[in-house]
Amino acid sequence: NAGVTQTPKFQVLKTGQSMTLQCAQDMNHNSMYWYRQDPGMGLRLIYYSASEGTTDKGEVPNGYNVSRLNKREFSLRLESAAPSQTSVYFCASSLTGYEQYFGPGTRLTVT
Amino acid sequence: KQEVTQIPAALSVPEGENLVLNCSFTDSAIYNLQWFRQDPGKGLTSLLLIQSSQREQTSGRLNASLDKSSGRSTLYIAASQPGDSATYLCAVRPYNDYKLSFGAGTTVTVRA
Numbered sequence: 001n002a003g004v005t006q007t008p009k010f011q012v013l014k015t016g017q018s019m020t021l022q023c024a025q026d027m028n029h030n031s032m033y034w035y036r037q038d039p040g041m042g043l044r045l046i047y048y049s050a051s052e053g054t055t056d057k058g059e060v061p062n063g064y065n066v067s068r069l070n071k072r073e074f075s076l077r078l079e080s081a082a083p084s085q086t087s088v089y090f091c092a093s094s095l096t097g098y099e100q101y102f103g104p105g106t107r108l109t110v111t
Numbered sequence: 112k113q114e115v116t117q118i119p120a121a122l123s124v125p126e127g128e129n130l131v132l133n134c135s136f137t138d139s140a141i142y143n144l145q146w147f148r149q150d151p152g153k154g155l156t157s158l159l160l161i162q163s164s165q166r167e168q169t170s171g172r173l174n175a176s177l178d179k180s181s182g183r184s185t186l187y188i189a190a191s192q193p194g195d196s197a198t199y200l201c202a203v204r205p206y207n208d209y210k211l212s213f214g215a216g217t218t219v220t221v222r223a
Contacts, residue, residue, distance in 0.1 A: 004154075031209060043155075043200070043213040050209055058210060090154060099145060100202075100211065102155040 002026055004103035006091050012109045013081045021076040021106050023091030029101075031094045032074035034058075034066060036087040037105075043090070049074055050096065081110045113138045115203055117214035125222050130188035132217050134201035139179050142208075146175055146186050147200045149216070155200065159186070191221045 004025045013019055025032065033048040035058075045058030049068040063085060065077045074093075078085060086109050094100040114137040124130060134144070143162045147155040159168045159175045161184065167176040172189040188195055198218045202211040 033209070033211075040215070042215045043202075043211075045210050048209050056209075092155075096209070097142065097204075099157045099160045101157060102147075104154040 004091055004093055004101055006089075006103040006106050008106060009104065010107045012111065013078075014111055015082060017081050018077065018079050019081065020078075021089055021091075021108075022073070023075065023103060024073045025091075025093040025101070026072065027093060027101065028071070029093035029095055030071070031096050032068065033092040033094075033100065034064075034074070034076045035090045035092065036060065037090060038087050046076065046089075081108075083110045086110045113203060113205060113212040115201060115212050115214040117199075117201060117217050119217060120215065121218045121220075123220040123222060124191055126191060126193060128191055128221075130186075130191050130195065130219060130221075132186040132188075132199050132219070134184040134186070134214055136182045136184075136203050136212070138205065139182050140206055141179065141203045142206045144175075144177055144184050144201060144203045145211070146173075146184075147202065149198045149200060151198075158199075191219075193221045193223045195219060196221050 007022045030051045034046040035043045047066040049055045052071045089106045091103040092100040145160045146158040161168045161177045174187045177184045198216040200216040202213045
């Protein structure tokens with residue numbers, strides 16, 4: 001039982017490049033989330049998916065897109081990376097209304 | 112907009128002392144409140160979740176209380192150990208929404 005897994009763990013991009021962050025959970029949770037964590041800003045929600053087939057914007061969605069591929073997987077795409085997207089990205093999952101469980105994070109640097 | 116505040120931002124105590132961590136929130140219409148632990152360079156680990164109808168939750172040396180009407184939660188860690196050194200975050204979830212609002216965290220150092 002791996003919980004929430006994220007790939008890659010680290011990534012360096014040049015401005016304008018694109019990439020997809022992958023997230024998977026094996027806890028049969030229906031809701032999944034993407035957050036970013038920045039010093040002094042705390043954790044902020046980018047997008048979430050309440051259930052398979054649905055996605056909604058969070059607090060800071062600009063510059064990102066998401067795909068809920070199936071119940072297990074929720075990916076985050078940066079179409080044209082910008083230095084302001086340098087951050088640590090966390091994926092989380094939960095049964096609706098219950099505890100959220102977090103992955104280990106992806107540390108992204110955009111130069 | 113929900114604002115979540117954790118004071119102090121950092122705390123250093125000698126081993127064995129009890130820890131008291133505070134979390135306050137501006138909108139008392141919450142569905143639940145969750146406490147997390149984050150070690151440097153790692154993800155968040157859920158410690159306790161308190162539903163809005165509950166006053167407290169306990170797990171081992173950890174006890175979290177919730178006073179919804181005053182917009183406060185307190186996390187108590189009894190007999191602290193160096194392994195308790197970490198950043199502790201609280202997050203609240205409103206009714207009819209999935210979004211958690213996080214505090215900035217309290218970084219705890221337990222000195223041996």
